[in-house]
Amino acid sequence: MANLPFVHAVTNDEIMLRPGFLRKAMAVMRVLGDKGAIHIRSQLLDSPTLFSLTLALLELNEQTKCWCIVNDRVDIALACGVQGVQLTHKSISVPDVQRIAPALRIGASVHSPEEARDAEQAGADWCVAGHVFETQSHPGLPRRESSFINDVVAAVSFPVIAIGGIRPEHVRSLTHRGAHGVAAIRGIWNDENPELAASRYLSQV
Numbered sequence: 769m770a771n772l773p774f775v776h777a778v779t780n781d782e783i784m785l786r787p788g789f790l791r792k793a794m795a796v797m798r799v800l801g802d803k804g805a806i807h808i809r810s811q812l813l814d815s816p817t818l819f820s821l822t823l824a825l826l827e828l829n830e831q832t833k834c835w836c837i838v839n840d841r842v843d844i845a846l847a848c849g850v851q852g853v854q855l856t857h858k859s860i861s862v863p864d865v866q867r868i869a870p871a872l873r874i875g876a877s878v879h880s881p882e883e884a885r886d887a888e889q890a891g892a893d894w895c896v897a898g899h900v901f902e903t904q905s906h907p908g909l910p911r912r913e914s915s916f917i918n919d920v921v922a923a924v925s926f927p928v929i930a931i932g933g934i935r936p937e938h939v940r941s942l943t944h945r946g947a948h949g950v951a952a953i954r955g956i957w958n959d960e961n962p963e964l965a966a967s968r969y970l971s972q973v
Contacts, residue, residue, distance in 0.1 A: 774949035802833035881923035899932025921946030939972035
């Protein structure tokens with residue numbers, strides 16, 4: 769997937785429920801353009817709200833070319849016509865998504881070279897691999913950047929997106945190790961200016 773974006777701005781429920789989220793998300797999309805993607809990721813929002821929010825962001829895709837990727841919810845991804853879906857170990861399988869939506873591009877979230885290899889063999893178009901550095905999402909687990917990304921990249925031929933505690937200053941070393949790009953959650957959305965934070969990541973690609 770040569771056209772896969774390099775910087776992935778991943779959301780969660782807490783981020784999407786903040787005041788002014790839609791305005792900030794649109795600003796991030798404008799900065800990233802066709803080199804970026806916004807991941808719409810929710811476990812708490814009801815389906816009508818998630819559908820409306822996804823449609824609002826997707827409208828900006830025509831102007832910015834920034835991808836919209838829906839995590840897990842294949843039904844929302846299909847209904848809105850987004851660029852891709854990101855699957856986790858709790859999602860339906862890659863082959864099942866291919867049967868339902870053969871034109872939908874598919875990412876898989878993985879945590880080891882073996883999982884990455886399985887995802888590629890199943891037909892996924894890319895993987896998001898983590899965690900790389902220490903992160904609040906995985907408290908108590910040590911950083912793994914010394915060999916983790918190298919091992920994942922060596923195991924597969926599709927693009928690898930690194931995630932987990934990644935800051936802008938980490939981007940170049942990760943891409944030098946073979947990562948296609950990076951994904952960030954708090955590094956973008958917890959900044960007072962998410963638009964500026966996103967630009968910092970993009971400047972290092």
